[in-house]
Amino acid sequence: MKNPIDKQLKARGDLLKQFGAGYGFRRESAEPEEKERDPAETLEKLRKRIGNCKRCELCETRKNIVFGVGDPGARILFVGEGPGEEEDNQGEPFVGRAGQLLTKIITGGMGLRREDVYIANIVKCRPPENRNPKPAEAIECLPFLKAQIAAVNPEVIICLGKIAVLYLLQRAEPIGQLRGRWTSYNDIPVMPTFHPSYLLRNPAAKAEVWEDIQEVLKKLGIPIPSKK
Ligand code: SF4
Numbered sequence: 601m602k603n604p605i606d607k608q609l610k611a612r613g614d615l616l617k618q619f620g621a622g623y624g625f626r627r628e629s630a631e632p633e634e635k636e637r638d639p640a641e642t643l644e645k646l647r648k649r650i651g652n653c654k655r656c657e658l659c660e661t662r663k664n665i666v667f668g669v670g671d672p673g674a675r676i677l678f679v680g681e682g683p684g685e686e687e688d689n690q691g692e693p694f695v696g697r698a699g700q701l702l703t704k705i706i707t708g709g710m711g712l713r714r715e716d717v718y719i720a721n722i723v724k725c726r727p728p729e730n731r732n733p734k735p736a737e738a739i740e741c742l743p744f745l746k747a748q749i750a751a752v753n754p755e756v757i758i759c760l761g762k763i764a765v766l767y768l769l770q771r772a773e774p775i776g777q778l779r780g781r782w783t784s785y786n787d788i789p790v791m792p793t794f795h796p797s798y799l800l801r802n803p804a805a806k807a808e809v810w811e812d813i814q815e816v817l818k819k820l821g822i823p824i825p826s827k828k
Pocket residue numbers: 650653654655656657658659665723724725737740741
């Protein structure tokens with residue numbers, strides 16, 4: 601086991617196994633009944649399993665658990681950091697200002713509908729004052745995201761920002777160095793890029809996100825929409 605985060609996640613592999621999504625799960629190596637499993641049903645069971653989760657201290661201040669949203673069979677899965685105030689109020693990821701920008705990226709930049717992709721976060725409950733999730737919180741919550749990824753089994757994951765990259769990929773380099781370069785998670789290609797909230801503060805970085813998105817579209821054989 602390479603590092604402490606990996607060790608702790610391994611110890612929580614029981615949860616993933618319950619959803620046919622064991623640590624290191626890959627669809628191509630799954631038994632026939634796993635291949636036939638309905639991702640929507642798997643996600644629904646996972647949501648029930650999370651219940652009124654109190655596994656970390658974020659449960660004390662959240663209003664809603666923000667599970668994830670989108671097509672259970674999506675080709676593209678976005679991973680963000682955690683819910684903000686609006687997301688906490690509505691129980692849906694990426695619905696605040698940054699979320700509206702993400703929706704623009706999906707519709708304008710990718711030519712898709714928001715409901716064509718799947719969107720989830722590293723932590724499912726809002727960190728107070730929008731602080732970064734603490735390592736203990738992220739590690740406690742990460743098996744849920746891993747189970748979601750295993751259920752959806754997307755063709756590409758887009759990691760939004762440094763926190764998503766840190767906990768999903770266990771890469772601590774600055775996002776500015778990692779963005780635009782393909783990496784992988786359990787054999788699924790991953791494209792790291794900037795978080796939409798960073799783009800709100802630094803609009804010039806939209807050009808780089810546009811480049812990263814084009815790489816994703818090329819990989820999936822999706823026509824690149826012309827810039828308006
Ligand atoms: S952040 Fe995740 S682990 Fe923590 S209470 Fe919420 S759902 Fe549970």
